[in-house]
Amino acid sequence: MTNIHDIARLSGYSVSTVSRVINHQKYVADDKRAKVEAIMQELDYVPNRVARDLSRGRTKTIGVVLPYANHPYFARIVDGIVGAGFAAGYKIMLLPTNYDMTIERHYLEDLRSKAYDALIFTSRSSSLETLEHYRKYGQIVCCEDPGDDRELAAAYTDRMASYVTALRWAKQRGYQTMGVILSRNNVISASTRVTRRAYHDVYGQLTDERLFTGAATYEDGYRAGEYFAKQTDWVDAIFANGDDIGAGAYQYFIDHQLSPIPIIGQENLLTSRLLKFSTIDHHLESLGQSAFRLAMGNTRTHELIKSEFIQR
Incomplete structure (x- = not known):
């Protein structure tokens, strides 16, 4: 399988130069870029996205933990998250749990292994203490009020x-x-x-x-x-x-x-x-948008979305 070292050897340029071309970075002369890209096309070379993301320290993927997707409450939160994520160039991964703590723990372990940049918990069975423990591995956002003493970001309604x-x-x-x-x-x-x-x-x-x-x-x-x-x-x-x-x-x-x-x-x-x-x-769409913004950062900010009672 062709790798970056093969491209460097065939082009006559350094691995760092080839890396800059692959990652669309500046400071590469046009003739060098053209030659490297021609060799990549000839060899049908496709960069390893996982390795590239890990080298950058981020995946641009947000995991959304939800019990099930057939409830309009969660579907509307997801709509807000997906809309905001698409505009920012992020991938949104839906992670259903059926309120199974074992499955939730699996997703938290995925966060630990850098599969996601952040997790948004629309609802949970795991304790807040458990979520706090995993926050050191990536941002975690709750769609509920966790209380002021928690080390968690939150977007929630009143x-x-x-x-x-x-x-x-x-x-x-x-x-x-x-x-x-x-x-x-x-x-x-x-x-x-x-x-x-x-x-x-x-x-x-x-x-x-x-x-x-x-x-x-x-x-x-x-x-x-x-x-x-x-x-x-x-x-x-x-x-x-x-x-x-x-x-x-x-x-x-x-x-x-x-x-x-x-x-x-x-x-x-x-x-x-x-x-x-x-x-x-x-x-809830606004709540989802707020949760996504918090997921991109590293703060413990709490954002309240006002609910509205509609009389009919």
Whole structure:
């Protein structure tokens, strides 16, 4: 296999000169550059990108860790990251986990071996302490508020404020019993913690009868609708973890000739506009753009993206 030393020998120039031609650097005479490029073309030489990136100390690749890609919340963050990354000439690698800590650790080890310049965690199962440990190998950005004492960069929305605003609005409208749909129900989930806190502030304790977990798609929302419809003590409304999920719950009631249930969704998608239910717009594309900017640096900056409750 042809290598840079072969090019240098055949051209009569030094390895450093050939390297400057390969990497499109200045300070190479036009005749030398033309001769080196002609030999490269004749031998069908292709530079080893991995070796070149390692020699530069960067790969221009950002890894985006996400539990799954079929949830609009993560898809919209990724849209923002990809758009910003494309404009900056970066490659974006999607790294699904299904909330498996072993898989997350594998990606962190990849960061350690310089496979990526940085990792953006849109959500996680690993502890913040684990992420902090790996930060010395490359930039790590969280899409949640890690707290001021953490050595991590973060881009996040003010979900607590928007959740409280939405739930208070619902209670003022007379919805005294509120069902909640979540993707996970564990203490490490930032969205779960914030949702529970907001619910407690407005409605009190969130009981098991008021909670449906494991929802990431429209179909999951439909199952949530069935769950709430079959409760002996019906809920007056549902606070869903996504517009499409809320639409699934809503459709179950329609399909079974039940009174349509009021929904508060999230993401401000077409479904909530067509069905005219209230939602929270977290401006997730902006969050993704912010996360990408932080991933290119080495700071521990925290950037807050304002959420917006939309009444319908």
